Amino acid sequence: MTSELPTATPGAPAGTRNHDIAEYALRLGDDALILCQRLCAWVTNAPTIEEDLALSNIALDLLGHARVLLGLSGRSDGTNRSDDEFAYRRTEREFRNTLLVELPSGDFAATIARQLAYTHYTSLLYAELAASADEGLASFASRAAKEAEYHCMHASQWTVRLGLGTEESHRRMQAGLEHVWPYAAELFEADDLTTRLDTDGTAVAPARLRADWEREVTRVLTEAGLTVPAPSWEATGGRSGIHTEAFAPLLAEFQSVFRQYPGGNW
Amino acid sequence: MTTEAGSTAAAADDVKQRDEYFDALVAAGECVEPRDWLPDGYRRMVLRQIAQHAHSEIIGMQPEGSWLTRAPSLHRKAALLAKVQDEAGHGLYLYAAAETLGVTRAELLDALHNGHQRSSDTFNQPALTWADTGAIAWLTDGAAVINQAPLCRTSYGPYARAMQRVCQEETFHVRQGYDLLWSLCRGTREQQEMAQDAVDRWWLPAVALMFGPPDTVEGGDGDTRAAALGAAVSRRSMAWGIKRHTNDELRQRFIDNVVPQAERLGVTLPDPAIRWNEERGHYDFTPVTWQVYRTAVAAGAQCGRQRLAHRVAAHEAGAWVRAAADAYAARPVTERQEP
Numbered sequence: 375m376t377s378e379l380p381t382a383t384p385g386a387p388a389g390t391r392n393h394d395i396a397e398y399a400l401r402l403g404d405d406a407l408i409l410c411q412r413l414c415a416w417v418t419n420a421p422t423i424e425e426d427l428a429l430s431n432i433a434l435d436l437l438g439h440a441r442v443l444l445g446l447s448g449r450s451d452g453t454n455r456s457d458d459e460f461a462y463r464r465t466e467r468e469f470r471n472t473l474l475v476e477l478p479s480g481d482f483a484a485t486i487a488r489q490l491a492y493t494h495y496t497s498l499l500y501a502e503l504a505a506s507a508d509e510g511l512a513s514f515a516s517r518a519a520k521e522a523e524y525h526c527m528h529a530s531q532w533t534v535r536l537g538l539g540t541e542e543s544h545r546r547m548q549a550g551l552e553h554v555w556p557y558a559a560e561l562f563e564a565d566d567l568t569t570r571l572d573t574d575g576t577a578v579a580p581a582r583l584r585a586d587w588e589r590e591v592t593r594v595l596t597e598a599g600l601t602v603p604a605p606s607w608e609a610t611g612g613r614s615g616i617h618t619e620a621f622a623p624l625l626a627e628f629q630s631v632f633r634q635y636p637g638g639n640w
Numbered sequence: 641m642t643t644e645a646g647s648t649a650a651a652a653d654d655v656k657q658r659d660e661y662f663d664a665l666v667a668a669g670e671c672v673e674p675r676d677w678l679p680d681g682y683r684r685m686v687l688r689q690i691a692q693h694a695h696s697e698i699i700g701m702q703p704e705g706s707w708l709t710r711a712p713s714l715h716r717k718a719a720l721l722a723k724v725q726d727e728a729g730h731g732l733y734l735y736a737a738a739e740t741l742g743v744t745r746a747e748l749l750d751a752l753h754n755g756h757q758r759s760s761d762t763f764n765q766p767a768l769t770w771a772d773t774g775a776i777a778w779l780t781d782g783a784a785v786i787n788q789a790p791l792c793r794t795s796y797g798p799y800a801r802a803m804q805r806v807c808q809e810e811t812f813h814v815r816q817g818y819d820l821l822w823s824l825c826r827g828t829r830e831q832q833e834m835a836q837d838a839v840d841r842w843w844l845p846a847v848a849l850m851f852g853p854p855d856t857v858e859g860g861d862g863d864t865r866a867a868a869l870g871a872a873v874s875r876r877s878m879a880w881g882i883k884r885h886t887n888d889e890l891r892q893r894f895i896d897n898v899v900p901q902a903e904r905l906g907v908t909l910p911d912p913a914i915r916w917n918e919e920r921g922h923y924d925f926t927p928v929t930w931q932v933y934r935t936a937v938a939a940g941a942q943c944g945r946q947r948l949a950h951r952v953a954a955h956e957a958g959a960w961v962r963a964a965a966d967a968y969a970a971r972p973v974t975e976r977q978e979p
Contacts, residue, residue: 414708414717417724418701418950421958422965423735426701427728430708434721441714458713482961538971539964546960631712631770635834639827640713 391574394567395508396451397470398577400460401613402499403443404471407461409492410436411628412479421482428528432489435521439514446510462632466622467615474557474609476621480550483536483543487550489529491558494590497522498583507575530594537598544599551595552603559608562587666881671797674740682880685873686796687741688757689882694734695752695759699947701727703767704776712770719816720773726809733802740798753952762849764940764947771824771831771838777817779842779898783850785810786894795881818901825906832906839902840910847911848928848936851891867930892922899923 387393413433420426441457448455455463474492479485500522503515536547562580571577588602595602611617632638658677665672672678678686705724711717735745751757762780767773788810791803824835854867855874877883885893895914902909913926926932968976 411709414721417708417721417728418705419954419957421954421961423698423728423731425958425961427725427732430721430725430728433708434718434725437714437718437721441718458715461714462712482958535968536961536964538975539966539968540960542960543964543967627709631710635712635828635830637828638712638831639823640716 391570391576392450392452394571395511395576396447397567398571399443399447399450399511401470403440403447403460404469405475405492406436406443407440408469408471408624409475409488410434410440411624412475412477412485415479416485425482429485432525432528435518435525439518439521442514442518446514449510462629466617466625469615469617469621469625470613471617472557472560472609472612473618474554474560474612476612476618476624477554477557478620480553481546483546484550484553486529486532486536487547487554488557489525490533490551490591490594491554491561493522493526493529494587494594495558495561495583497526498586498590499578499580502578502583505575506577511576533594533600534598537595537600547598548600551600552605555603556605556607557609559605560610560612563610563613565613663879666795666879669793669881670795671800672795673797681876682882683741685877685880686799686882687738687743689877690734690738690741690796690799690802691743691748691751691757692759694731694738694748695757696763697727697731697734698752699759699951700763700780701731702947702950703763703765704773706767707770707773710770711773716820719820723777723813723816726813730802730806730809733805734799737796737798737802749955753948753955755948759947760849761937761940761944762845764944765841765845766943768841769834769838771821771834772842774817774820774824774835775838775842777813778821778901779817779839779846780850781810781813781817782898783846783894785814786890786897787850790884790890793884818905821905821907835905836907839907843910844932844936845940847891847894847925848933849940851894851928852887853930853933854888854928855886888928891928895923895925 410433413429413436416429417426417433420429440461444455444457444460448457448460474488477488479488497519500515500519503511504519506512506515533547536543538544562584564579564581568577568579572579572582592602632640659679662672662677662679662682665676672682701724704720704727708717708720708724711720735748738748739745748757752759762783767776785807788803788807792800792807794800794803821835821839824831853870855871874883874886878886899909899914911926913924915924917924
C-alpha cells in the first residue's frame, strides 16, 4: 500500500536517516499545522473573550511549531522546500497529519477533548525529543516543550471545569471524549520509520509514550469525574495520506487565496 | 423645616465645591481615579466611550478573523493571528477599565447584544478579499492610532493606562497592514487590483466613521440640530479632558499622514479632492459633512446586523460553557483541584 502513495519527501532516498527525519518532521509538523487551522476557526466564536485569546494564542504557538518542523523537513529531504511550499503546494494525499487534528472541531467540549489528547501527547513527546540525537529536532523540541506544557494545562483545566461544572457540561465533555478517543490511537502508531529513528536516538517510538499518556489523561479525567473512554476501534490512515472527507474542504480553504493568485507575492 | 432647608443648602454647596474641585483637577491635567468622586455626567460619558471602544475591539475581530483560515503564507497567518489576539486583549483591558466605573462585563456585553450600546460603525463593512485585512490594518488601525494616541493622556486613569498598551500594539498593526499591501502592490496585476479595491472600500469607513461626525455646527447641510448636539457633547468631553482634540482635527492629522504613504505604496486614495494646500500646510480633502457621515453609517447597516448576529450567536452557543465555569468556581475550594 505504502509504495503506491505519493511520496511526501521526494528528495532524499527512502530508508536513509535524512529521509526518515524529513518524514518524521513532516508528520509532527502537519499535526501542528492542521490543528492550528482548526483552532483558527474558533476565533470570534469562543464562549468568552479569554478563550478567543487563549485559542488564538495556542494556534499561534502551533503555527510556530509547524513552521520549524516543515522547514526542517525540507532541509532534511534535500529539496530545501520552505514551510510555505509544504503548506500551500501539497495536495490532500501528501499531508501526513493524524485524522485527530483534522476532525471538524464540534462544540467547545469536543475541542477541549481533542486538545487534551493532543497536548498531553506533545508535552510528553517534546520533552523526550529535546534529547534527540538530531540537533534540529532537539533544539525545536526543547523550546516547544514549554509551550506544549501550557497548552496541556489549558486543556486539563477546562476538562475539569466542564467535567465538574454542570450536568450539561459533564454530558458534553464525556461525549467529546467518546468522539475523539478512537482517533487518539493514531498518535501512537508505530512503523518501520519510527522504529529506526527510535533505535538511533533520533526520535521517540510513539508506543513508548502511550503508557505515560494514558496515566496522565486518566488522572485528569478522574479528577474531572469523567470516564476514560474505551473505544471499540482505532483510527488510522493519516500518516500515509488517507484522510477523512473533512480534510479536502479544510485544505481548500487553507490554500484558497494562495492558489487563486498564481505567482503571487505575499 | 429650617434645619432641612439648611442641610439642603449645605449639600448644594458641597456638590458645587466637589464639582469645582473636580473641574480644577481635570483642568490641571491630573488623572481621575476610580476612588475619586466623579460627576454623574462625567461617569456616563467616560463609560459610554470606553464601552463603545471595548465593543469595537471585539466586533472588529470579525472582518480580519474570518481570513485567519485563508492567509496566503504562514508568515501572514502568524501576523494575523497575533493581531486578532491583540484585539481580544484590547477588549479585555477596556472592559476591565469600564468595570472600574461600577458595571460588569456581562452587563456591557448584554448592552451590546441588545442594541443599547454600539460598536464603531467602521467595522460594519464586509471584508471581501485578503487585501481587506491589509487595508483594515493600514487605514482603520492607522486612524485608530491617531484617535487613540491622545487618549493615553485622557483624564480617566484606568482608561489612559489601558490606552497606553493598546496604542503600542495598534502602531505595530498599522505597519503590518502597510507591509501586507506593499507586497500586494509589488505582486501580480491581479494582486495590485485586489489591493486598490480594498483601499477604495475601506477609505470612507476610516475617514468618516473612525473619527466620527464633523464637530463644527457650520457647514449648513440642513442638520443643524444633530450637529449642535454633537458639537456640545464634543466640547463637554474636551472640557473634562476625556477627548483631547476635535474629530475634524484628528481627521486632518490622519489625512496628512496617509496621503504620502499611499503615494509610496502606489495606490490611489478614492478622493479626487486630495491635494496639498501650501497655505494651510495640510492636505485638502472632501469634507466629511453630516450627510457624508450618515450615508457611510447607513451603508454599513446590513453588515452591522450580521456582525452583531455573529457575536450574539457565539455568546449564546457558549452560554453552557460559562455556566459550567461559574458552577465550578462556586464549588468549595477543597473540591477544586487544579490538574
